[in-house]
Structures are given as structure tokens and as C-alpha cells.
Amino acid sequence: xxxxxxxxxxxxxxxxxxxxxxxxxxxxxxxxxxxxxxxxxxxxxxxxxxxxxxxxxxxxxxxxxxxxxxxxxxxxxxxxxxxxxxxxxxxxxxxxxxxxxxxxxxxxxxxxxxxxxxxxxxxxxxxxxxxxxxxxxxxxxxxxxxxxxxxxxxxxxxxxxxxxxxxxxxxxxxxxxxxxxxxxxxxxxxxxxxxxxxxxxxxxxxxxxxxxxxxxxxxxxxxxxxxxxxxxxxxxxxxxxxxxxxxxxxxxxxxxxxxxxxxxxxxxxxxxxxxxxxxxxxxxxxxxxxxxxxxxxxxxxxxxxxxxxxxxxxxxxxxxxxxxxxxxxxxxxxxxxxxxxxxxxxxxxxxxxxxxxxxxxxxxxxxxxxxxxxxxxxxxxxxxxxxxxxxxxxxxxxxxxxxxxxxxxxxxxxxxxxxxxxxxxxxxxxxxxxxxxxxxxxxxxxxxxxxxxxxxxxxxxxxxxxxxxxxxxxxxxxxxxxxxxxxxxxxxxxxxxxxxxxxxxxxxxxxxxxxxxxxxxxxxxxxxxxxxxxxxxxxxxxxxxxxxxxxxxxxxxxxxxxxxxxxxxxxxxxxxxxxxxxxxxxxxxxxxxxxxxxxxxxxxxxxxxxxxxxxxxxxxxxxxxxxxxxxxxxxxxxxxxxxxxxxxxxxx
Amino acid sequence: xxxxxxxxxxxxxxxxxxxxxxxxxxxxxxxxxxxxxxxxxxxxxxxxxxxxxxxxxxxxxxxxxxxxxxxxxxxxxxxxxxxxxxxxxxxxxxxxxxxxxxxxxxxxxxxxxxxxxxxxxxxxxxxxxxxxxxxxxxxxxxxxxxxxxxxxxxxxxxxxxxxxxxxxxxxxxxxxxxxxxxxxxxxxxxxxxxxxxxxxxxxxxxxxxxxxxxxxxxxxxxxxxxxx
Numbered sequence: 001x002x003x004x005x006x007x008x009x010x011x012x013x014x015x016x017x018x019x020x021x022x023x024x025x026x027x028x029x030x031x032x033x034x035x036x037x038x039x040x041x042x043x044x045x046x047x048x049x050x051x052x053x054x055x056x057x058x059x060x061x062x063x064x065x066x067x068x069x070x071x072x073x074x075x076x077x078x079x080x081x082x083x084x085x086x087x088x089x090x091x092x093x094x095x096x097x098x099x100x101x102x103x104x105x106x107x108x109x110x111x112x113x114x115x116x117x118x119x120x121x122x123x124x125x126x127x128x129x130x131x132x133x134x135x136x137x138x139x140x141x142x143x144x145x146x147x148x149x150x151x152x153x154x155x156x157x158x159x160x161x162x163x164x165x166x167x168x169x170x171x172x173x174x175x176x177x178x179x180x181x182x183x184x185x186x187x188x189x190x191x192x193x194x195x196x197x198x199x200x201x202x203x204x205x206x207x208x209x210x211x212x213x214x215x216x217x218x219x220x221x222x223x224x225x226x227x228x229x230x231x232x233x234x235x236x237x238x239x240x241x242x243x244x245x246x247x248x249x250x251x252x253x254x255x256x257x258x259x260x261x262x263x264x265x266x267x268x269x270x271x272x273x274x275x276x277x278x279x280x281x282x283x284x285x286x287x288x289x290x291x292x293x294x295x296x297x298x299x300x301x302x303x304x305x306x307x308x309x310x311x312x313x314x315x316x317x318x319x320x321x322x323x324x325x326x327x328x329x330x331x332x333x334x335x336x337x338x339x340x341x342x343x344x345x346x347x348x349x350x351x352x353x354x355x356x357x358x359x360x361x362x363x364x365x366x367x368x369x370x371x372x373x374x375x376x377x378x379x380x381x382x383x384x385x386x387x388x389x390x391x392x393x394x395x396x397x398x399x400x401x402x403x404x405x406x407x408x409x410x411x412x413x414x415x416x417x418x419x420x421x422x423x424x425x426x427x428x429x430x431x432x433x434x435x436x437x438x439x440x441x442x443x444x445x446x447x448x449x450x451x452x453x454x455x456x457x458x459x460x461x462x463x464x465x466x467x468x469x470x471x472x473x474x475x476x477x478x479x480x481x482x483x484x485x486x487x488x489x490x491x492x493x494x495x496x497x498x499x500x501x502x503x504x505x506x507x508x509x510x511x512x513x514x515x516x517x518x519x520x521x522x523x524x525x526x527x528x529x530x531x532x533x534x535x536x537x538x539x540x541x542x543x544x545x546x547x548x549x550x551x552x553x554x555x556x557x558x559x560x561x562x563x564x565x566x567x568x569x570x571x572x573x574x575x576x577x578x579x580x581x582x583x584x585x586x587x588x589x590x591x592x593x594x595x596x597x598x599x600x601x602x603x604x605x606x607x608x609x610x611x612x613x614x615x616x617x618x619x620x621x622x623x624x625x626x627x628x629x630x631x632x633x634x635x636x637x638x639x640x641x642x643x644x645x646x647x648x649x650x651x652x
Numbered sequence: 653x654x655x656x657x658x659x660x661x662x663x664x665x666x667x668x669x670x671x672x673x674x675x676x677x678x679x680x681x682x683x684x685x686x687x688x689x690x691x692x693x694x695x696x697x698x699x700x701x702x703x704x705x706x707x708x709x710x711x712x713x714x715x716x717x718x719x720x721x722x723x724x725x726x727x728x729x730x731x732x733x734x735x736x737x738x739x740x741x742x743x744x745x746x747x748x749x750x751x752x753x754x755x756x757x758x759x760x761x762x763x764x765x766x767x768x769x770x771x772x773x774x775x776x777x778x779x780x781x782x783x784x785x786x787x788x789x790x791x792x793x794x795x796x797x798x799x800x801x802x803x804x805x806x807x808x809x810x811x812x813x814x815x816x817x818x819x820x821x822x823x824x825x826x827x828x829x830x831x832x833x834x835x836x837x838x839x840x841x842x843x844x845x846x847x848x849x850x851x852x853x854x855x856x857x858x859x860x861x862x863x864x865x866x867x868x869x870x871x872x873x874x875x876x877x878x879x880x
Binding site: 517551552577578579580626627 | 722738739742743746750824
């Protein structure tokens with residue numbers, strides 16, 4: 001006799017919901033999946049993906065590189081955080097990259113990867129990404145997929161609206177998300193309205209070298225400048241920044257900054273700003289901000305800069321205008337033509353689309369509503385092209401575009417993507433995301449010629465999407481086909497950290513430019529040795545320098561004596577290999593440091609302070625060859641003040 | 653009738669050919685056998701074409717292995733040995749240390765220093781033969797060329813044999829009976845490497861030039877002398 005059992009109420013509810021939502025209880029596909037999805041995302045073994053996708057690692061501080069459409073993780077590029085796997089931020093050559101005006105900071109919160117542009121198209125040269133917490137912008141060289149430069153943004157706080165790129169990579173932008181006393185001073189927090197303000201910064205990019213210099217900063221009222229996009233085509237020369245908290249609340253902002261029906265978009269004419277700076281209208285503020293870069297010798301340096309040029313809007317008429325926009329706006333995104341830009345209001349149920357030509361007419365006709373801290377506020381209707389009103393979803397955040405005049409907007413609250421037509425704001429299609437989508441991207445979606453094909457949803461919550469992994473779950477990306485009239489979910493894959501934003505570029509623009517090895521003959525590291533016969537060990541007081549080489553499958557020297565407890569032992573390892581994909585590692589017992597990972601032709605240095613007497617092994621950590629295990633050696637550590645002379649073995 | 657009895661034997665026929673005999677000028681002790689104008693031009697072209705070997709590699713040795721799907725390669729030229737890709741020679745030397753092979757150092761191979769002069773001599777002699785039109789010089793040219801090519805191949809074999817057999821006694825990888833001589837011409841599997849050895853563009857030029865020389869010899873031997 002069968003025991004009577006309760007039907008699990010959740011299952012019952014789910015079954016009912018499934019019938020209600022889909023109208024079909026015998027569906028053959030899982031939530032969102034489509035029949036041919038596997039074939040669409042399958043990249044056979046040994047074949048390449050069509051796109052590189054560069055995703056922010058969010059609070060991991062790094063950038064992760066995926067192939068699309070497969071969703072395969074290809075690399076994690078260390079940027080703002082130490083990475084022991086790659087000895088980034090641990091080797092002497094890379095530690096200066098993480099210097100700031102606050103000292104060495106081993107972490108940041110990375111949000112918005114932005115590909116460099118030429119003529120409003122992705123050119124595949126560099127990738128920029130912001131550090132939100134200690135305001136910084138990093139530049140990654142895409143031929144090497146390594147971070148080459150980091151510049152701190154002085155007097156900023158919460159570098160979130162960053163580092164979006166102008167159409168010719170003239171500037172990458174930055175803005176203060178968390179208004180603070182600017183420059184900093186000791187004032188009551190309640191004096192927000194009189195003492196707090198923000199800066200919108202334009203960081204210039206050298207067209208040849210990519211070198212970052214702080215161009216100028218615009219001193220703006222103390223709202224929270226949240227996201228940005230520079231214009232392109234007709235709107236080239238302008239940049240648009242959303243801002244919330246026009247209430248200027250300083251506490252419990254979730255409520256107090258959500259009171260105004262409309263906040264604003266700051267439309268900044270940066271070419272006008274350049275002119276005002278050239279006319280000497282900027283004031284020089286004292287500042288302290290770090291500028292870190294990797295030199296020709298592949299060695300990082302850090303300098304502290306002490307001045308910044310700041311423009312007051314009152315001194316530069318025509319520099320900045322405010323456009324009212326509904327309910328705590330988040331993203332502001334410019335369409336491929338450069339004529340239209342859409343704003344997402346986090347608490348809104350519609351998406352306003354503005355027209356750049358109407359903005360110009362409204363400015364010319366002085367169609368102003370009022371002034372906000374001396375900055376003209378344009379009439380909403382004067383700038384508006386149309387509103388996406390036909391039940392587009394809840395909580396619009398970000399919009400990207402395809403090449404056919406369509407826009408795709410992420411809806412955080414209703415967890416979906418809505419497709420709509422730019423010219424008339426008609427809603428065309430919608431697809432659920434799993435769950436709580438933040439940013440989304442179309443390959444090339446911020447260029448004048450999007451590659452289209454896919455929209456990728458970047459989700460905050462995954463709950464039941466993967467095998468559970470305890471309390472902490474992965475965030476995810478979802479690949480959605482946009483080639484047909486209806487969007488189709490093809491794939492979802494977990495990501496590293498929170499993939500706030502990502503950009504994708506045709507692999508053909510990058511893959512053939514990849515550097516395979518560093519040229520040993522051109523190695524300019526001051527501690528490099530280019531042949532085994534030049535390897536040596538030198539003592540200078542309590543400092544011992546070991547000039548070591550690695551090549552399959554041995555170190556030279558691999559027997560070192562004469563090191564004493566408490567010495568600072570600088571071990572400089574030059575990888576003599578000139579073969580692709582043959583890095584060597586180096587690790588020694590008890591080092592308060594990561595391993596070294598040394599690319600072919602490269603030199604990396606670790607510092608080891610031996611604490612105990614004895615003979616300590618070191619070895620290669622990256623499986624390099626059939627005799628990788630034999631790639632090891634010994635360092636003898638003698639008591640302090642002992643008479644053991646420095647000695648080492650030499651090649652025969 | 654025995655057909656063999658009517659066949660010409662080596663040396664017969666031409667001398668007995670009345671028109672040729674009659675066309676010959678009167679005997680003159682200063683007369684030399686000169687080449688046809690077209691032959692001299694062809695010879696000059698062949699000799700000049702040899703100068704291409706200063707620009708083009710003579711030979712290519714290729715190596716493929718699971719770890720090297722893109723392959724490693726060496727180009728052997730008249731005066732240099734270089735990697736197919738910039739680091740290939742370096743990589744091949746590094747791999748060879750496992751089997752105890754000597755390091756390939758182009759600077760230590762004397763042939764690379766004197767071969768350019770041999771080629772220059774061949775070009776000069778070929779041009780001299782073409783300008784003077786002397787058939788004897790043509791025969792000398794082809795003879796030297798052919799023996800030089802044979803000596804070159806033998807030398808190439810000797811180097812290959814030496815590298816492949818003269819291995820360090822304390823080599824990391826020692827397999828009884830295994831040697832690592834690359835093929836003189838053709839393909840061969842050696843441990844995880846598949847080696848190929850074929851003429852490269854410059855080698856093809858050499859072969860064609862020699863072929864032209866041989867053809868000219870055959871042609872000229874069948875032609876009457878031309879007055880000086």
C-alpha cells in the first residue's frame with residue numbers, strides 16, 4: 001500500500017506557473033533554450049571563436065577574456081589586483097603598477113572595459129578599464145593582453161562613469177560618482193550641499209603610444225555622476241553623463257536620492273572645454289595622483305603627479321548643459337548614427353530617447369527650464385526624440401545597438417532585454433534573462449557599425465542556473481541570437497567576478513597581432529642575463545643579487561651558497577626560451593611572495609628573505625617540458641655572519 | 653636482316669653527313685668550335701640566374717611535432733643558415749640538447765664562407781663561356797657545376813650524419829640504436845618529430861641552371877662549329 005504524501009507546494013506552484021506563463025505543459029526546451037542552440041554556439045575543438053569578449057572582473061579587479069560564441073574562458077588579464085598566478089603585483093617589475101597616492105593598493109573594483117576606437121570603430125589596439133574604488137583608469141595592450149599603464153584620477157571618488165572612449169580615442173572619460181569635498185577637506189557630512197561637488201575628467205590618450213595624461217577636469221555640482229558615453233559622428237566632441245541624486249542627499253540615498261521625478265544628463269562639449277583650456281581659463285589645482293607605466297624594458301615605474309587643470313563651468317560658457325531625464329538614470333548610450341541617445345532610469349518604466357540635433361537647436365534657441373547651480377537645464381521635450389513607452393519593462397539600465405536601427409535595453413527589475421526601434425521607439429521583442437541583468441552588449445554595439453549577431457546579457461544573480469556552490473554563486477553571461485525577428489537564448493556561462501560590462505570585437509582584428517615571445521636580444525631589463533655564461537651571484541652588504549637563467553629544463557645557477565639568514569635575496573630570472581608558450585616559473589620555500597611566472601625572453605625578479613638555516617629547494621612551477629620535475633635547484637642558507645663565501649655553479 | 657647492322661654507332665653519322673662536311677669551311681688551325689648565338693644567350697641567362705641563390709635559400713629542413721603544430725624550420729642558403737621563423741634555429745638547438753646534438757652555429761660552418769665564392773666563380777665562368785662562345789668552356793662549366801653540386805650534396809650529407817650521430821655521451825635522452833640524421837632528401841619520423849628535407853627556391857634555381865647547362869652541352873655537341 002502506497003503511503004500518502006503531500007505534493008510539494010513549490011512543485012505544484014511551478015507546474016501551475018509553467019502552464020500559465022508558457023501556455024504549454026509539454027515544452028521540449030528548457031527555460032529560454034532553443035532547439036538549434038547547441039549547433040549555434042559549438043566551436044569544434046581546434047577551431048577559433050569569431051569574437052573576443054573582454055569582460056570586467058568586477059570586484060576581482062581584473063579583466064577576463066572569453067571567446068564568442070562558445071563562451072570559453074581564454075585568459076584573465078590582471079589589472080587592479082595582485083595575481084599570484086602571473087606574479088602581477090608580486091614581481092619587482094610589476095609592483096609599481098599598483099601604486100597610488102594612498103600607497104600600494106592590491107585591489108580595485110573594475111567595471112567598464114572600453115575598446116579603443118578609430119573613426120568610431122573598434123581598432124583592437126587597447127582596452128581601457130576603470131577602477132571604481134580608488135579612482136583609476138588602466139590601459140591594456142591588446143597585442144600582449146597585459147596592463148601597460150594605470151593613471152589615478154585626482155580629487156575623484158567612485159570612478160564609475162569611466163573609461164568610455166571618444167570616437168578617435170582622443171580621450172577616455174571619468175566622473176565622480178560619490179560627490180565629496182573637492183578638493184578634500186574636513187567638513188561635516190551634513191554640509192553636503194555647500195561643500196560637496198564632483199569632477200568630470202578627460203584623460204588624453206596619445207594616438208601613437210597610448211600614453212595617458214590627465215587632460216582637464218570640469219568642476220560640477222555635487223550629484224552622483226553615474227555613467228557616460230561620448231558622442232560620435234554628428235555628436236563627436238560631446239560626451240553625455242547621467243547623474244542621480246540631484247536631491248543632494250548625503251544619507252540613505254536609496255530613498256533620499258529617489259525623490260525627484262527627474263534627474264539629469266550632463267551634456268559636456270569637450271571640444272569647447274579644450275578651447276577654454278587653451279585660452280587659459282582653467283585653474284591649476286594642487287593634487288597628488290599616481291601615474292604608473294610599463295617601460296620599453298617591460299619594467300613598471302610609478303611617478304606622483306602634483307597638478308591638475310580644472311575648468312569651472314561658469315568660466316567656460318557652452319561647456320555643459322543638463323537634460324532632465326526620468327527617475328535616477330543609470331546608462332546613457334549613443335546609437336550608431338551618433339544622432340540619438342537613450343537613457344535608462346533605474347526606477348522608470350520607460351526609456352527616453354534624445355536627439356542630438358534637437359539638443360543643438362534647444363541650446364541655440366535657449367530653450368531652458370531653469371538653471372541648476374548655474375548650469376542651464378534644457379526643456380525635456382525640446383531634446384526628446386521619443387519615449388519607449390509601450391510596456392518596455394521595468395528598471396531600464398543600459399542600451400546597445402545593432403546595425404539595423406534597433407536598440408536592446410536591459411531591464412534589471414523585470415529581468416529581461418527589450419528590443420525596440422530607435423527611430424520611433426516601437427517595442428519589437430523581449431526575452432527574459434536569468435536573472436537581474438545589468439549591462440548588456442552587442443559586439444561593436446557602441447561603434448558606428450555594430451557587428452550585431454548577438455546580444456550578451458550580463459547577469460547579477462544565477463541562483464538555479466548552475467550546480468550550486470555554497471552561498472557564493474557565479475554571475476553569468478547569456479548569449480542571445482539577434483539575427484532573426486525574435487531573440488533566441490543560445491547559451492549561458494558563468495563569469496569571473498561580476499561582469500559589469502563587457503565589449504566584444506571581431507577576433508580577426510586582434511588575433512594575428514598577438515605577441516608570441518619577447519625578444520631576448522632586445523631584453524632591456526637592467527637585471528637580465530642573456531646567456532648562461534653571464535649568470536652570477538653578487539653580494540652587496542645584506543643584499544644578494546642572483547642573476548639566473550631558465551631554459552628547458554634547468555636553471556643556471558642551480559646551486560647557490562653563501563646566502564645568510566635575513567639577507568634580502570633578489571632573484572632575477574631571465575627566461576632564455578624564444579619559443580611560444582614556454583614560460584618558466586620560479587618558487588622557493590618560505591618566500592613571502594607569489595611564484596614568478598616568466599615569459600620567453602622576459603626577466604622577472606622576486607625578493608626572498610630567508611628566515612631559517614638550511615638548504616632550500618627552488619623549482620619551476622609551470623610545466624615546461626618532459627623534464628620539468630628535474631628543473632630545480634638549491635640555495636644554502638647559513639647563519640648570519642658566517643664565513644661561507646658566495647658561490648654558485650656555472651655552465652660547463 | 654639484322655636491324656642492328658644498320659644502326660649508327662656512337663660517333664658515326666655526323667661526320668659522314670655530306671651537307672655538313674661540305675658546309676664546313678676549309679681547315680684552319682686557328683679555328684675554334686663556337687656555340688650558337690641562342691646557346692650563348694641561354695648560358696648567360698643560366699649563369700646570371702645563379703646569382704639568385706644569394707637571395708634565395710637552397711634547402712629547407714622542416715620539423716613537426718605534437719607540441720609544434722606550427723612547425724619549426726631551417727633554411728640553408730649559400731652563405732647562411734636561418735630559422736624559418738626568427739626563433740626557429742634557437743628553438744631547434746634548444747630541443748636538440750635533449751638528444752645531445754651539437755649546437756648548430758652557422759658561424760662555425762666554413763662552407764658558408766667559401767660557397768658564395770664558388771658560386772661567384774661559376775657565374776663568372778658561365779659568363780666567360782657565353783661571351784667567348786667557346787664550347788670547351790661550356791663543357792668545363794657544366795662539369796664543374798655538376799661536380800660542385802655533387803660535392804655539396806655529399807657535404808650536406810656529411811654534416812647531417814655528423815649532427816645526427818655525434819651525440820653527447822651524457823645526453824638526456826638516449827635510445828639505443830637511435831640516431832637523428834635528417835634525410836638528405838625526403839621525409840622521416842624521428843621520435844616525436846617528423847622531419848622533411850627538400851630543395852628550397854634557390855636549390856630549384858640551381859637544379860634548373862644545371863639542367864640548362866646539360867641541355868646546352870647536348871645541343872652544342874650536335875651542332876656544327878661556327879666560324880669565329
